[in-house]
Amino acid sequence: MTQSREIRLKARPVGMPQAGDFELATVDVAAPAAGQAQVRNLYMSVDPYMRGRMYDRESYVPPFQIGAALEGGAIGEVVVSADPALKPGDLVQSMFGWREVFNAPAAALQKIDPMGLPPQAFLGVAGMPGMTAYVGLLKIAGCKAGDTVFVSAAAGAVGQIVCQIAKIKGATVIGTAGGADKVAFLKEIGVDHAIDYRAEKDLTAALARVAPKGIDVYFDNVGGSHLEAAINAARPFARFAICGMISQYNDMAASPGPSNIINVVGKRLRIEGFIVSDHFGDLPAFLTDMAGWIKDGRIVWRETIDEGVASAPGAFIKLFKGENTGKMLVKLS
Amino acid sequence: MTQSREIRLKARPVGMPQAGDFELATVDVAAPAAGQAQVRNLYMSVDPYMRGRMYDRESYVPPFQIGAALEGGAIGEVVVSADPALKPGDLVQSMFGWREVFNAPAAALQKIDPMGLPPQAFLGVAGMPGMTAYVGLLKIAGCKAGDTVFVSAAAGAVGQIVCQIAKIKGATVIGTAGGADKVAFLKEIGVDHAIDYRAEKDLTAALARVAPKGIDVYFDNVGGSHLEAAINAARPFARFAICGMISQYNDMAASPGPSNIINVVGKRLRIEGFIVSDHFGDLPAFLTDMAGWIKDGRIVWRETIDEGVASAPGAFIKLFKGENTGKMLVKLS
Numbered sequence: 054m055t056q057s058r059e060i061r062l063k064a065r066p067v068g069m070p071q072a073g074d075f076e077l078a079t080v081d082v083a084a085p086a087a088g089q090a091q092v093r094n095l096y097m098s099v100d101p102y103m104r105g106r107m108y109d110r111e112s113y114v115p116p117f118q119i120g121a122a123l124e125g126g127a128i129g130e131v132v133v134s135a136d137p138a139l140k141p142g143d144l145v146q147s148m149f150g151w152r153e154v155f156n157a158p159a160a161a162l163q164k165i166d167p168m169g170l171p172p173q174a175f176l177g178v179a180g181m182p183g184m185t186a187y188v189g190l191l192k193i194a195g196c197k198a199g200d201t202v203f204v205s206a207a208a209g210a211v212g213q214i215v216c217q218i219a220k221i222k223g224a225t226v227i228g229t230a231g232g233a234d235k236v237a238f239l240k241e242i243g244v245d246h247a248i249d250y251r252a253e254k255d256l257t258a259a260l261a262r263v264a265p266k267g268i269d270v271y272f273d274n275v276g277g278s279h280l281e282a283a284i285n286a287a288r289p290f291a292r293f294a295i296c297g298m299i300s301q302y303n304d305m306a307a308s309p310g311p312s313n314i315i316n317v318v319g320k321r322l323r324i325e326g327f328i329v330s331d332h333f334g335d336l337p338a339f340l341t342d343m344a345g346w347i348k349d350g351r352i353v354w355r356e357t358i359d360e361g362v363a364s365a366p367g368a369f370i371k372l373f374k375g376e377n378t379g380k381m382l383v384k385l386s
Numbered sequence: 387m388t389q390s391r392e393i394r395l396k397a398r399p400v401g402m403p404q405a406g407d408f409e410l411a412t413v414d415v416a417a418p419a420a421g422q423a424q425v426r427n428l429y430m431s432v433d434p435y436m437r438g439r440m441y442d443r444e445s446y447v448p449p450f451q452i453g454a455a456l457e458g459g460a461i462g463e464v465v466v467s468a469d470p471a472l473k474p475g476d477l478v479q480s481m482f483g484w485r486e487v488f489n490a491p492a493a494a495l496q497k498i499d500p501m502g503l504p505p506q507a508f509l510g511v512a513g514m515p516g517m518t519a520y521v522g523l524l525k526i527a528g529c530k531a532g533d534t535v536f537v538s539a540a541a542g543a544v545g546q547i548v549c550q551i552a553k554i555k556g557a558t559v560i561g562t563a564g565g566a567d568k569v570a571f572l573k574e575i576g577v578d579h580a581i582d583y584r585a586e587k588d589l590t591a592a593l594a595r596v597a598p599k600g601i602d603v604y605f606d607n608v609g610g611s612h613l614e615a616a617i618n619a620a621r622p623f624a625r626f627a628i629c630g631m632i633s634q635y636n637d638m639a640a641s642p643g644p645s646n647i648i649n650v651v652g653k654r655l656r657i658e659g660f661i662v663s664d665h666f667g668d669l670p671a672f673l674t675d676m677a678g679w680i681k682d683g684r685i686v687w688r689e690t691i692d693e694g695v696a697s698a699p700g701a702f703i704k705l706f707k708g709e710n711t712g713k714m715l716v717k718l719s
Contacts, residue, residue, distance in 0.1 A: 113652050276647070276648060281643075289446070295650050297651055298647075298651065301648050307646060308645060309642030309643060309645055310614075310642060310644040310645055310646070310647035311643040311647065312641060312643055313640060313643070314613070314631075315609060316659075317628050317657060317658075317659035318629070318630055318660075319445050319446050319661075320446075320659065321660055321661060322658070324650060324655075324657040325650075326653065326654045326656075327651075327654055331654065
């Protein structure tokens with residue numbers, strides 16, 4: 054019998070999540086039944102979208118349940134297998150994050166070809182955040198050579214990849230991030246105009262300064278004043294890929310929307326939300342392109358790694374305080 | 387020498403336009419020069435978009451000038467021609483509305499085949515409003531059989547056509563309008579669920595009542611609370627064609643945008659603004675389809691007609707008070 058520690062939702066957060074909204078529990082994990090494998094997680098992901106699952110409301114994914122272990126992307130190693138499709142040592146991806154060890158049917162475990170990458174890359178650049186960047190920028194926003202692309206939360210897990218794919222495609226890239234360190238990182242990865250939004254009183258003015266002719270694409274991770282500034286900066290026929298609105302995930306009341314939404318008509322803007330899981334058919338193309346770009350050194354990335362399952366709630370909370378650069382991960386073993 | 391009366395912009399309206407923002411002037415119209423024709427207008431159009439041109443700001447069309455005659459769609463008859471392409475009696479469409487008689491180069495006059503329709507139809511069902519409905523519903527929103535389509539200002543010049551094209555295409559149609567007369571009209575033209583928005587405290591609740599499974603398409607002429615209710619009612623992957631936001635055209639300060647804009651992500655909404663003049667390549671297809679539908683009695687329409695050029699400012703103001711049903715026109719001779 055193996056023991057595993059896991060993080061459970063203790064209470065639904067009100068506003069900014071607090072440590073007390075989570076609890077650490079220890080459970081016994083039996084030997085895997087036939088058709089199952091036992092996995093020891095190496096890394097787990099914390100992602101902004103998980104905040105939405107902490108509300109008790111209808112959405113595109115069901116809410117987390119109080120008292121149950123949380124779920125999310127994880128990468129682990131098979132330790133015992135009772136299914137012919139898997140063997141000990143196999144690297145697998147699953148949605149059984151927030152825990153150290155678990156049993157699952159082989160069908161719920163996606164075997165990973167490491168492609169020479171560190172395992173946690175499959176939770177970041179070569180995983181869901183990387184594919185979110187790829188699908189959102191290229192398929193939803195239709196980014197092409199010559200475009201001026203504005204990316205918010207550009208130093209985040211998704212944003213850092215969006216910026217670099219946009220550069221690969223021949224775009225001019227504007228990225229916002231909070232603080233001098235992140236701005237320096239954006240310059241390192243080739244962002245043409247890196248804006249520290251915390252140092253700007255007026256984001257519309259900041260965009261006008263660096264892109265006087267306006268923007269063709271906006272990749273939104275933030276919402277709120279970033280979205281409003283992007284509408285002001287938009288050129289006619291600009292395309293907005295709306296990936297997330299992290300500035301609003303902890304709002305306790307509905308926030309006003311962009312006061313300049315009327316410009317959608319005169320500027321003929323297209324504002325489109327998307328969720329990467331609707332686009333899994335693009336996974337092979339994404340992996341092929343991304344593996345090539347990484348091999349050629351055209352895509353690099355940062356990670357912020359906390360250690361141990363007990364640190365997971367804190368790692369999650371950091372996302373909303375902007376305390377991560379690149380992908381926020383928890384190393385579990 | 388012929389005399390013509392015309393309406394000039396006297397002052398830029400602040401908020402709701404007032405009669406005093408306009409002035410009536412009389413001008414002499416000489417004989418047309420070579421390459422020109424002289425036209426006597428039969429009907430002129432007043433349209434909500436003209437409000438935008440009364441502001442002194444950059445937009446997709448230049449602002450109207452103080453002291454100059456206003457411009458807009460008109461349909462008239464050639465009275466004298468000094469160009470071989472036109473002859474007296476020809477029906478022509480132009481942007482020289484807001485006046486009785488004018489000279490213009492033949493190239494600025496679009497000769498109209500009456501197709502058995504009354505001339506003013508080319509300012510409505512068979513003109514810009516009809517084509518706006520056609521392009522917005524079919525091309526921007528991609529309306530198809532089985533969709534539930536919500537249309538705001540459904541008894542207006544554009545809305546009445548959107549509703550009927552949606553029915554032709556096999557959609558279920560929900561339309562909002564102000565007052566019992568307009569609601570009765572919507573039922574006459576086959577709208578499945580006609581909502582008097584003035585009688586509803588909560589438009590979201592009204593939509594949920596008639597479309598408990600939500601909407602697939604929203605054709606927006608109104609903005610504001612209509613747009614917010616449409617986002618609430620939207621099913622996943624709903625498409626919004628944003629044609630106008632008449633509720634906001636007279637705003638003296640920026641209004642808050644939809645407080646539920648964050649749902650664009652979870653519902654994967656596509657919100658797209660459009661302007662019919664970007665789609666003139668679709669004119670032949672539109673005219674062919676529309677002529678057929680009118681001939682078959684599948685498209686009918688209403689007009690609200692005021693008489694005489696002096697009544698044009700009042701007709702224009704009626705648009706913002708919802709005092710027109712169907713296309714608002716001014717009969718000039």
